[in-house]
Amino acid sequence: MPRRREVPKRVILPDPKFNDRLLAKFINTLMLDGKRSTAESIVYGAFDLIAQRSGDEPLTIFKKGIDNIRPMLEVKSRRVGGSTYQVPVEVRSDRRNALALRWVITYARSRGEKTMQERLAGELLDAANNRGASVKKKEDVHRMAEANKAFAHYRW
Numbered sequence: 100m101p102r103r104r105e106v107p108k109r110v111i112l113p114d115p116k117f118n119d120r121l122l123a124k125f126i127n128t129l130m131l132d133g134k135r136s137t138a139e140s141i142v143y144g145a146f147d148l149i150a151q152r153s154g155d156e157p158l159t160i161f162k163k164g165i166d167n168i169r170p171m172l173e174v175k176s177r178r179v180g181g182s183t184y185q186v187p188v189e190v191r192s193d194r195r196n197a198l199a200l201r202w203v204i205t206y207a208r209s210r211g212e213k214t215m216q217e218r219l220a221g222e223l224l225d226a227a228n229n230r231g232a233s234v235k236k237k238e239d240v241h242r243m244a245e246a247n248k249a250f251a252h253y254r255w
Contacts (some may be wrong), residue, residue: 108193116143116207117158121165121196127198129219141215148220153227164226168199168233177253186253187244199233206232 114123122142130138137245152162174185190198207215207222209232225231 114139119158119186122158122161123202124196125161125203125205127166128197129204135221141219142214145219145223148216152220152224158228159224164203164223165196165199167226167229168237168242169195170237171197173198173240174243174247177250179253184250184253185243185247186250187247188254199237202233202236206236 101182111120111123111127114126117137119251126135126138128143145159149155149157149160170190172187173190175188177184203219203222203226207218210218210221212218212221222231222233241252248253
């Protein structure tokens with residue numbers, strides 16, 4: 100948190116194949132140790148698998164899946180009078196995207212398929228069909244926010 104001025108957001112360039120910024124952000128989030136070409140080959144391979152399995156355009160399935168995972172509410176810890184409350188707050192749009200992308204990648208990595216392309220394709224197809232671990236994570240986050248609605252007046 101800088102004291103002097105607001106730090107400008109970096110503008111990321113769209114990915115080369117589909118010309119989409121959200122997909123470029125997804126590739127950046129998937130990337131390990133700066134190996135962008137490896138991350139791109141994993142994502143584009145997963146898109147080929149999605150196109151084979153579903154018969155639809157893979158980018159639309161990707162966007163539909165990410166839309167199904169984006170959380171609207173989350174809980175944040177807030178200390179009031181010596182005790183900590185889980186206060187439900189709305190999620191900003193850039194954090195919404197970041198959480199959705201992170202959850203897809205995390206739960207794709209923990210799946211049982213053999214290659215990362217198959218895992219990612221399976222998780223994205225499940226997300227587009229409103230099932231899978233990442234959709235369950237979003238529902239759990241919403242359930243937590245709903246359960247702690249009584250502490251919403253502590254919002255700051």
